[in-house]
Amino acid sequence: MATERILVLEDDPDILDxxxxxxxxxxxxxxxxxxxxxxxxxxxxxxxxxxxxxxxxPDLPGTEICRRMRESERHRAVPVVFLTxxxxxxxRIYGFSVGGDDYVAKPFSPRELVARVQAILRRTTGxxxxxxxxxxxxxxxxxxxxxxxxxxxxxxxxxxxxxxxALVVAKGRAVERLHLLExxxxxxxxxxxRSVDVAITRLREKLGTYSRCVHTxxxxxxxxxPDRWEA
Numbered sequence: 001m002a003t004e005r006i007l008v009l010e011d012d013p014d015i016l017d018x019x020x021x022x023x024x025x026x027x028x029x030x031x032x033x034x035x036x037x038x039x040x041x042x043x044x045x046x047x048x049x050x051x052x053x054x055x056x057x058p059d060l061p062g063t064e065i066c067r068r069m070r071e072s073e074r075h076r077a078v079p080v081v082f083l084t085x086x087x088x089x090x091x092r093i094y095g096f097s098v099g100g101d102d103y104v105a106k107p108f109s110p111r112e113l114v115a116r117v118q119a120i121l122r123r124t125t126g127x128x129x130x131x132x133x134x135x136x137x138x139x140x141x142x143x144x145x146x147x148x149x150x151x152x153x154x155x156x157x158x159x160x161x162x163x164x165x166a167l168v169v170a171k172g173r174a175v176e177r178l179h180l181l182e183x184x185x186x187x188x189x190x191x192x193x194r195s196v197d198v199a200i201t202r203l204r205e206k207l208g209t210y211s212r213c214v215h216t217x218x219x220x221x222x223x224x225x226p227d228r229w230e231a
Contacts, residue, residue: 004049004121005029009039009065010083011057015106019052019083022110023117036060043069048078050117052104055084055095063098070099070179077171079120083108096220101173133168135226138210140168149208159184160203163196167214167224174217196221 006028010016013034020030031046033039036059039051043065051069053062062082069075079101095103101120104113133140137150145161147154156164162184166175177193185195200222204211212228 005031005046006117007031007033007039007042007046007048007051007053009033009036009052009057009062010054011035012054015054015083018110019113022114026114026118028117036062036065039065040068043072043075048075050079050081050121051075052081052083052113052117055082063095063100066095066100067098077169077173079171079173081113081116081120093219096174096217097176099173135210135213135229138207138213138229140164142168149210154206156203156206159199160206163199164203164214164224167222170224172223172225174220174223176221178221180221 006023008016008019008023008030010019010032011034016032016034020032023030031042031048033042036057039053040060043051051066053065055062062084066080066082069078069080080099081102081104082095082100083104083106084095085106102116104116132142139146139148141147142165147156147161147164163180166180166183177196180196181193184199200214204214207214210229213224213226215223215225215228217223
């Protein structure tokens with residue numbers, strides 16, 4: 001039985017009720033909000049496994065809620081699904097750039113939405129056990145800052161490890177190059193996005209076969225995708 005906690009932010013009461021009912025029927029614990037302010041209140045009180053956010057709202061748009069989640073240590077890695085009637089490419093790109101994981105266009109099938117939620121949670125829930133990650137013979141210990149392939153240590157520089165950490169803790173979400181630059185090099189750094197690309201190149205070289213897990217998301221940044229590795 002599913003026990004994951006999901007925030008649903010939607011200002012249309014009929015769509016909100018329909019979505020909440022479908023998720024509860026599937027076994028999820030849901031928290032409903034009709035305004036961005038209500039959603040922020042829930043986020044301050046609860047730990048969540050996923051958030052479903054309406055993009056167009058009278059106070060705070062779902063994209064702004066998502067942006068604030070990505071700046072929060074507590075909710076940084078929580079997957080976000082956007083509900084929207086706007087599905088133009090530039091809208092989707094912007095949604096992904098602020099940290100969204102998926103888009104569902106209105107009107108939508110509740111069964112499809114539940115299926116997408118289940119797919120995302122399969123990828124994210126339990127993907128990192130404690131502070132350790134294993135893919136094949138690759139082992140990453142985030143606490144000890146150690147990386148091994150089999151018995152052999154992978155010697156990463158501080159910034160290479162921090163780039164890897166940022167990608168891993170995003171749990172499959174694409175991370176913008178500028179976000180990596182700010183997080184690893186710092187907002188006051190004079191380094192440019194090219195520094196991120198160089199660090200990614202060196203990281204891939206050191207990971208060898210597992211470099212395929214570091215996936216380039218064109219126009220956005222990079223993504224940790226262990227499914228791309230094949231023994």
